[in-house]
Amino acid sequence: MNSQFVSKGAWKSLTAEAKSARKPALAAVAYFGKGASKLLPMPSGSHLVVDASEHAVKKGQTHPADLRRLQRDGVVIFSSPSLHAKVFVFENVAFIGSTNASERSSRILTEAIVKTSDRAVVRSAKAFVKSLCLDEMGPDRLDKLQKLYRPPQLPGGVASPKPARVQLPRLRLAQLRPIDAPEGSEATEEKGLKVAESRRKKKRGYIVESFWWPGKCPYYEGDKVVQVTECPNGQRLIDAPADVIHTRPWRGRDGREVTFVYLELPDVRRVSLEKLAKRLGRGAKKNLCKNGIVRDEDFAEKLLGNWNQL
Incomplete structure (x- = not known):
């Protein structure tokens, strides 16, 4: 059977x-x-x-x-x-x-x-x-x-209308490296985390995670973000698509600006860029290495639709 x-x-x-x-x-x-x-x-x-x-x-x-x-x-x-x-x-x-x-x-x-x-x-x-x-x-x-x-x-x-795509959320790729946030920003990061925790919508199977972004922040609440993190050994690991639930800016005494971006992230294991690119097909590796809004709707659909199968 x-x-x-x-x-x-x-x-x-x-x-x-x-x-x-x-x-x-x-x-x-x-x-x-x-x-x-x-x-x-x-x-x-x-x-x-x-x-x-x-x-x-x-x-x-x-x-x-x-x-x-x-x-x-x-x-x-x-x-x-x-x-x-x-x-x-x-x-x-x-x-x-x-x-x-x-x-x-x-x-x-x-x-x-x-x-x-x-x-x-x-x-x-x-x-x-x-x-x-x-x-x-x-x-x-x-x-x-x-x-x-x-x-x-x-x-x-x-x-009857012509076939239409499902309306997708705005999806961004964030190319990241594990670097400590600027000295002196710790209190701002903690305050932002408390606000993010209070805004959680999905408690079971999700966690709150954050990253910091230098300069003007391109991320907004409601965005969907896929984090691509470059490890010290050069390997790139990719997180499941997450929702931006809060952003909090910080400015140092020297005028340096960063923004902490807080995500509601599915609590699942990360996958290597190579494995995901192979699953998504031709051209996926190049797309996964880009930063910013995913404008290729076919690729965005595959990325959002296939993650849960990994």
């Missing part, structure tokens, strides 16, 4: 499984939107159950023309107006989760599925889908429904 929770790339996994399937598959998925036949290219002889009611078609939730494409490839189509489940079975593997078959689900929404080869679960999933295969949709019926189809609308009558 093997089960896996998939929260990233759910449709990538489903599409790959559908393409590689050599035997007829079974699927029950509430809505089957425009372009869904490419997301779920089921082999000939497969059975697919969707909500192909007039209501779903008029709302743009189910696209009869995409169902006809699969039908021409030998897939048997059924309609179940009360369907809300999303269950996919390919030979000895079942996927169960939140994924409707649509470009919106694939490219915009945050979805999750469980992939399992547990025999009892796969057997039950097959039986569930088969129990819904009651109202078969013929070609003529699907063609008539296609005439009723209207593109999906969002509130206000606006058509």
Whole structure:
């Protein structure tokens, strides 16, 4: 028995499984939107159950023309107006989760599925889908429904938007060295730490940590910071992304200015730059050595999204 929770790339996994399937598959998925036949290219002889009611078609939730494409490839189509489940079975593997078959689900929404080869679960999933295969949709019926189809609308009558990125927080890389703070700044650092401790939002699994920055401080409360610390042996170690919860400036008698930056940091082990760069892929090592705002959104997304897997 093997089960896996998939929260990233759910449709990538489903599409790959559908393409590689050599035997007829079974699927029950509430809505089957425009372009869904490419997301779920089921082999000939497969059975697919969707909500192909007039209501779903008029709302743009189910696209009869995409169902006809699969039908021409030998897939048997059924309609179940009360369907809300999303269950996919390919030979000895079942996927169960939140994924409707649509470009919106694939490219915009945050979805999750469980992939399992547990025999009892796969057997039950097959039986569930088969129990819904009651109202078969013929070609003529699907063609008539296609005439009723209207593109999906969002509130206000606006058509579904183009895929958009998740709004990321401002992310900065801080290239640091373990150097003591200026003499005389100790009291300011301690006062700042007390304020930072009082502003903590996450007590369990997080710690408060700080570093000092010379001159004008580029860090602001609410920023996300990844510390890259160069050790005496030359190795660079990287901390998990942390939230700036407080900053406190200090000025010495000689006019020297520094700012203490306090972070709410996940209490997890640091990782070497080489290991993280390898995980994040091409160009990551160069990006990780930069200082300041991470402007490459793809890189920022990978860095924030993959850290917890390390």
